[in-house]
Amino acid sequence: MNSPSFPVAIITGASSGIGEATARLFAQKGYRVALAARRLERLEALAEEIRAAGGEALPLLADVTSLEDIEYMVTATLDAWGQIDVLVNNAGFGRLRWLPNLDPKKDIEAQLQVNLWGLIQTTRAVLPHMLERRSGHIINVSSVAGWVALPSYSIYNATKYGVRGFTDAMRRELRGKGVYVSGVYPGPVETEFGQHTGAKVKSLAVPRFVVLSAEDIARVIWKLTRRPRRGVIVPWYYRPLAWVEFLLPGVVDWFVGRAFRR
Numbered sequence: 249m250n251s252p253s254f255p256v257a258i259i260t261g262a263s264s265g266i267g268e269a270t271a272r273l274f275a276q277k278g279y280r281v282a283l284a285a286r287r288l289e290r291l292e293a294l295a296e297e298i299r300a301a302g303g304e305a306l307p308l309l310a311d312v313t314s315l316e317d318i319e320y321m322v323t324a325t326l327d328a329w330g331q332i333d334v335l336v337n338n339a340g341f342g343r344l345r346w347l348p349n350l351d352p353k354k355d356i357e358a359q360l361q362v363n364l365w366g367l368i369q370t371t372r373a374v375l376p377h378m379l380e381r382r383s384g385h386i387i388n389v390s391s392v393a394g395w396v397a398l399p400s401y402s403i404y405n406a407t408k409y410g411v412r413g414f415t416d417a418m419r420r421e422l423r424g425k426g427v428y429v430s431g432v433y434p435g436p437v438e439t440e441f442g443q444h445t446g447a448k449v450k451s452l453a454v455p456r457f458v459v460l461s462a463e464d465i466a467r468v469i470w471k472l473t474r475r476p477r478r479g480v481i482v483p484w485y486y487r488p489l490a491w492v493e494f495l496l497p498g499v500v501d502w503f504v505g506r507a508f509r510r
């Protein structure tokens with residue numbers, strides 16, 4: 249069914265965690281949602297759930313490390329609904345180990361490919377359409393790890409700092425062209441993320457009360473569609489960390505040196 253009055257969002261990494269919660273919320277708010285990831289069965293189940301609730305969803309098997317898959321994701325969405333109003337670049341993962349213990353391909357190359365390369369290429373693929381309409385919003389999911397660097401996070405930090413740089417550059421590049429670019433910088437979130445980190449490094453335990461839910465981040469992303477912002481660090485009490493890292497990096501060096509041990 250083509251419903252021209254309803255906006256369309258592509259959400260990458262919609263098969264679990266933040267992407268899944270964002271897709272569900274956007275559908276509740278009246279968006280038609282294109283759900284992209286590699287685990288098609290999960291996307292189909294989510295699409296079924298959204299349709300049963302009266303929404304519209306398009307499950308798309310797409311690996312963001314493949315240019316062909318990215319092309320398919322964009323073309324299939326345009327074929328189905330004729331427009332893309334919002335792109336949520338969310339797909340990503342982290343392998344959190346000391347650098348010598350990271351596999352050059354599976355850990356280092358793959359993180360760079362998914363978290364940064366894929367996000368850049370997906371943005372590039374939707375842009376001609378948004379520029380032609382002079383309308384659109386690209387929302388990039390980075391992390392507090394895009395502001396504060398930690399031992400064992402080296403490659404993850406590199407990708408998330410990279411996403412922040414890309415987000416800021418694109419926002420400035422697209423100024424006045426009707427296309428907005430916002431960054432989201434979450435602290436710890438309860439998702440499947442932790443199942444893939446392979447973390448073996450002893451670090452400060454994160455108290456439960458600072459861990460957000462995927463739904464918390466989905467609400468932040470949703471609010472950005474109403475009011476684009478340069479970037480939002482969530483929860484708010486992580487914001488001073490970014491300032492301390494910027495103004496007093498020596499203090500952070502001392503602190504994390506004590507907190508992280510082999």
Ligand SMILES: NC(=O)c1ccc[n+]([C@@H]2O[C@H](COP(=O)([O-])OP(=O)(O)OC[C@H]3O[C@@H](n4cnc5c(N)ncnc54)[C@H](OP(=O)(O)O)[C@@H]3O)[C@@H](O)[C@H]2O)c1
Binds near residue numbers: 286287338340442462
């Ligand atoms: N959880 C946290 O504490 C936290 C904090 C800050 C930022 N973040 C960021 O939030 C984003 C979402 O993570 P999450 O916490 O929701 O973790 P998650 O539950 O593990 O979800 C990750 C999503 O990314 C998708 N994905 C991974 N590789 C992909 C690929 N090659 N192509 C397409 N999709 C791919 C996964 O789908 P498939 O496996 O089905 O492809 C999955 O849907 C990530 O960018 C992460 O860095 C997370």
